[in-house]
Amino acid sequence: MDWKVKVKDVIANKRMKLEGFYEREYMDFHTGTYKVIEGKFYVKISLVYSDGTIIVGGFVKGKVERPCDRCLELSILEINGTIEGIYDLKNEPNFKDSEMENLKNVIYYKGDVIDLEDRIIEALVVSAPDVFLCKEDCKGLCPFCGENLNKNPGHKCPEKERFEEEFVDVRFKKLMKLKDELKNNNNN
Incomplete structure (x- = not known):
């Protein structure tokens, strides 16, 4: 037309x-x-x-x-x-x-x-929106390996552990260890 x-x-x-x-x-x-x-x-x-x-x-x-x-x-x-x-x-x-x-x-x-x-x-x-989501609760991508978290919600990323070992400042490693201990204590 x-x-x-x-x-x-x-x-x-x-x-x-x-x-x-x-x-x-x-x-x-x-x-x-x-x-x-x-x-x-x-x-x-x-x-x-x-x-x-x-x-x-x-x-x-x-x-x-x-x-x-x-x-x-x-x-x-x-x-x-x-x-x-x-x-x-x-x-x-x-x-x-x-x-x-x-x-x-x-x-x-x-x-x-x-x-x-x-x-x-x-x-x-x-x-047209600036930000578009396929669904309201879209989980996105794993920031370490790019796995689609909608398709694999239980994803455990080996790249995350490697990243934390190689790139996390040593001063924060003690805090991360403490955080994990608190998390484990709360789960028990």
């Missing part, structure tokens, strides 16, 4: 609704580039013309394949973004107040066609 609308059509109709699929094979986010499940996002947008402005609102939703930030297994991330913007057709930007205007998501516009693809991408990127 083409996500471009003519300004004169929005003004003439006062209201317009667009609904369809935004098709992408991959999507770039601030955390990486991920494969889009089924190659599309569902989009619904309403445009309303009022007093020299076009108000845009709607949503975009879909799924991407993304690695978990703890265990690195590929998982499905659902994205639900909110599309919003105000296209001001009659005013010029006031740079003195431009910081406040940016917070209102006002776009000063002087063209014949509005490309809504920018609003769709913006909604997707803003709604």
